[in-house]
Amino acid sequence: MRNNRMFVFKAILWCVAGLAAAVAVLRFALGLGVATALSDTTPWGLWIGFDVMGGVALAAGGFVIAAAVHVFHRETYHAAARPAILTAFLGYGAVAVGLLFDLGLPWNIWHPMIFWNIHSPLFEVAWCVMLYLTVLALEVAPVILERTPFQKAYRFLSRLALPIMILGIMLSTLHQSSLGSLLLIMPFRIYPLWYTHLLPELFFISAICLGLNMVMFESSVTSWLYRREPETKMLGGLAKLASAALAFYFVVRIADLAYQHKLGLIFAGTWEGNLFILEMLLSTILPMVLYTLPAVRRSPTGLWLISMGSVLGFVLNRVNASGLSQIWATRSFYFPAWTEFAISLGIVSACGLIFFFVQEHFPVDPHGLNDIEEQRELADKSSPAFAPFTQVWLGEGWRKSARVYSICFVVAMALGLTLAPKTEPAVTRKADRARGANVLRVGDGPRYVYFDHKRHQDEAGKEKSCGTCHHLHLAGDVGTPCSECHRRLFVPTNVFDHDRHVERAGGRESCAKCHGPGEPQSLTVVKTCQDCHQKDMMAAGNTVVTAFKNPSAASYKDAMHKMCIPCHVTKAADPKVNLPNLGRCGACHDSGTQSEKAYKTEVPPGQEGIGRT
């Protein structure tokens, strides 16, 4: 019997894996900046939110089923135990591989082994995942060894099974909850609906719920793919268990929100509130209610759909807590680059392919394997001439499927290498800050002048001259007007306003206050600015103003003309601007005879105020 369903599915997985392989090359060669949309405000993205947070939670089925079967002696679920443990092993492997992509310095991934920081939740997660991966390898090993000549090792590991299972449950408890502890340090990032001191506990309980749903989902999908009878009795039992676990989770979560007086936020109509409702409906409320209906529990399709919804809902919970709920605080929307999706899906695909390979060659599900082997034998008999050594039960020769799969992989990888970005995305700056050319706003209306900051700085005395102009800034001052320095209309002026000082100091009798006593009066100033203005202007001991040498500023007319006219002339010559009279005096001055008209008629409607400075 042919099984095209499986064949097509595997071909798709190989395509995705090929695409991911291409992105992987670029990620390691060019860095995270090119391969991801991450930024300093969103340093954790899809690879942490989905691959690590979601991946660990998805693999929870392993410890939940191990506990149910081996500790609580629920033999009904025995058929699910080995697939669940294999999934957990692959899931944690995927988490480790996903981390290799996400870590900036992946070759240092082993560092938590020797550099310890027991205060870090991530340190604990790292150790637990390392140990649990080892434990899972020991749990999976008997499956691989069962039908091999290594019977001694098989029997030894089988005898150790129970302590190993219990160790696995202990480790899972710790790191499932520690993934919640991980987020406790960021109350300022996470939206209040997700941030609570119970995060570790909620993560642990939801991992159990998710684990049960994942086992159901996986069992249904495998049955469908291999065209097998679904294990309805076992699924029904799991649904009952899941319903109870979900109810517990629901009560704890809502009670916690009520205790913190946050229930109002759910129905506030905000984006976060609606996201919370969607998450809770999908992950908890719908399956919790529907699983209690006997009709649903008997329907394989119903269970398949509901468990998938719940799994998606809980993955959404992890993504929400570690990502989406933080947009509120960072105000920077992050959407993963397609390359990030490619890696995530590629890792999942690779896991799927390994899962199917193990399932087809080792007694993960002894009953299922017999089916597969029967089909394989049938295929051998039906086409002996073309496929003398048929390893795959698909009905096609393994050479053919291998050829198709490798073409899928290579073509997808080539496509990925062509399409993936090779340079970092860049933002063009809206305005140049501070240095060089600046546009200053003058007055209250939309009036702007070009201001050459660098030239002013150079003429006033380079680096140490900032205080020459900027000390004029006082709280509430919107900016120092140009006329503060460019005071006279036709002749260059000293920046120091002698007339105003004379006036304020008391007129012609007050010269001695600054110039000192003696006849005739000396031009040398005996007082520095800060002697009088210390309180308004500068800190004690500031050398800026004492070194101030009264540089003269160009006259107001020259300053404006030199600054405006060159640009006006250039623009007038530009046909695109279409203002040929812009360079003439009348463009700004009202005194001309025809000039004002000439300017006014050329101004596009609605822009009259602009440009007249």
Place this chain on the structure above:
Amino acid sequence: MIQNPCILTDVTKCIGCEQCVAACKKINGLPAEDAPPRPGNSVDGLSADRWTTIIRRPDNHFVRKQCRHCAEPACVSVCPVGALQKTPEGPVIYDKSICMGCRYCMMSCPYGIPHYEWNSAAPSVRKCIMCYGNLKSGKISEPACVTACPQKATLFGTRDAMLAEARERLQAEPGKYVQTIWGEHEVGGTSVLLIADIPLEFLALNQGHPLGDKPLPERTWAALKPVPFEFVGMGLLMGGVYWIIERRKKLALEAGGAAAKDTRGEAGHEK
């Protein structure tokens, strides 16, 4: 090097000339020109190549942003390998040779200080280190940004001295300043203090809610402290449940004989 070094910035004195930024870039060997910002980065101007920056606020207020060198830094507490360290003197420094690049420090900083070299294939976390190496070796007596400031808007000294100076200024001109020393108690106190005539809550990622005075690491430590007990407890619980169920079955077998069928408590895959 002095114990508990601290930088006090008086926002009312700052004129926004960015001499501090230039000096910081020079002493730390950072490129003078900033690379274009990454899409999605915050607009405060900080980047891997710019460890201190001036934020322009309305009405010519210039607020300097840099690492706050917290008394109990969240970044140090969350780093799984201890690549970020609180030195015995006070500044928080970074060691690339230990770092594995998880970026948890960037997630945990309430001020959004650590920045990443996104365009590098071997990236580091970059942030202000209060010129620790140079101060320690005695090459300079105060951080480069402080020396560079033409307005003496930013000062350097022990934390106690800076707090005293800040209090003195607030008292001398109560009408001018907002009566808060930013960094005095926030998240357990920081070694970079600011006083200003405008509120400075915007420096932290807090959405208008105050950060509170409780150090952030206490939150995770409360969850991590009982971990060994949870671990052992779960083991005992699982072992206990197994033992009880196993014993019950044995008793039922002895009592019921043939009535108790299919009650083998063996691990399933041994069948």
